[in-house]
Amino acid sequence: AQKITQTQPGMFVQEKEAVTLDCTYDTSDQSYGLFWYKQPSSGEMIFLIYQGSYDEQNATEGRYSLNFQKARKSANLVISASQLGDSAMYFCAMREGGSARQLTFGSGTQLTVLP
Amino acid sequence: DTGVSQDPRHKITKRGQNVTFRCDPISEHNRLYWYRQTLGQGPEFLTYFQNEAQLEKSRLLSDRFSAERPKGSFSTLEIQRTEQGDSAMYLCASRRTSGTLGDTQYFGPGTRLTVL
Numbered sequence: 301a302q303k304i305t306q307t308q309p310g311m312f313v314q315e316k317e318a319v320t321l322d323c324t325y326d327t328s329d330q331s332y333g334l335f336w337y338k339q340p341s342s343g344e345m346i347f348l349i350y351q352g353s354y355d356e357q358n359a360t361e362g363r364y365s366l367n368f369q370k371a372r373k374s375a376n377l378v379i380s381a382s383q384l385g386d387s388a389m390y391f392c393a394m395r396e397g398g399s400a401r402q403l404t405f406g407s408g409t410q411l412t413v414l415p
Numbered sequence: 416d417t418g419v420s421q422d423p424r425h426k427i428t429k430r431g432q433n434v435t436f437r438c439d440p441i442s443e444h445n446r447l448y449w450y451r452q453t454l455g456q457g458p459e460f461l462t463y464f465q466n467e468a469q470l471e472k473s474r475l476l477s478d479r480f481s482a483e484r485p486k487g488s489f490s491t492l493e494i495q496r497t498e499q500g501d502s503a504m505y506l507c508a509s510r511r512t513s514g515t516l517g518d519t520q521y522f523g524p525g526t527r528l529t530v531l
Contacts, residue, residue: 304457333518343504345458345522391457395518402448402471403508403520405457 302326304392304406311411313382320367321377321409323392329353333395334375335403336366340388348390351375382413417441419523421507427529428497435493436526440509447490448520449482451475452504464490497530504528 305324313319325334336348351359351366359366367376379386389410393403420439428434440447445466450458461480462472466487476482479497484490494501504527508520 335519337522342524343527344524345506345508347519347521350519393457402450402460402463402473403458404460407455407457 302406303396303404304394306392306406306409308409309407311409312414313379313411314414315384316381318378318380319382319411321379321390321392321411323375323377323406325373325375325392325394327373327394327396329396331397334366334368335393335395336364336375336377337391337393337405338386338388339391339408345391349377379411384413384415387411387413419507419509419521421505421523421526423526424524425527425529427531429531430499431496433493433495434497434528435491436505436507436528437489437491438507438509438523439489440507441521444509444511444521445487446510446520447484448508448510449490449492450506450508452506452525453502458506461492494528497528499530502528502530 303326332353334351338346349359349361349364349366351368358368363380365378389408391408392406395401422437448463449461452458460473461476462482464484467484479495482492504525506525508522510520
């Protein structure tokens, strides 16, 4: 079974509108972390936001927020007030178990912001 | 902090040649990770170091791959007898033992390898 599932290969959003990128995960661990990264065409993975499995509140970082629904095992990224520079590939990732562990990534969602 | 740096950014080589990539982590980050990303996919874990010790290796890391972190600072990833299937982006990431953002890994710009 896929550990991280991103079902939207591509998404379009109008500039200044909000957009939600979906992510579901599968783990039997009680302690885990969920991450979102942005990868522009240049290739660098840019960290956006983190949510720990024991965090009771949804994480927020500026225009980014993570809609964490633990029972549904979903960790959707919400980008508010989209900007042209937000056009990029977005990856959801999970760290299971001990904090030293590696990340497992989804297949990504290509977001295009339209002027 | 200066970010994670990787060198070279691009490498084109002929099949059968050996290549070596370097990663310099963020200073004082004691954990260093290597990932491989093929076109249209998310990164896949290869190996990770805590200080100079290589603590975990993925089954993706065949015998032709070797990684080192001799003094617990920079790391090298060597691929011997390259094959066309090795063509990918090789990403390095580092993190602290603990931090206010949990266990966030910070990535370098990657080395894009093309094997002809």
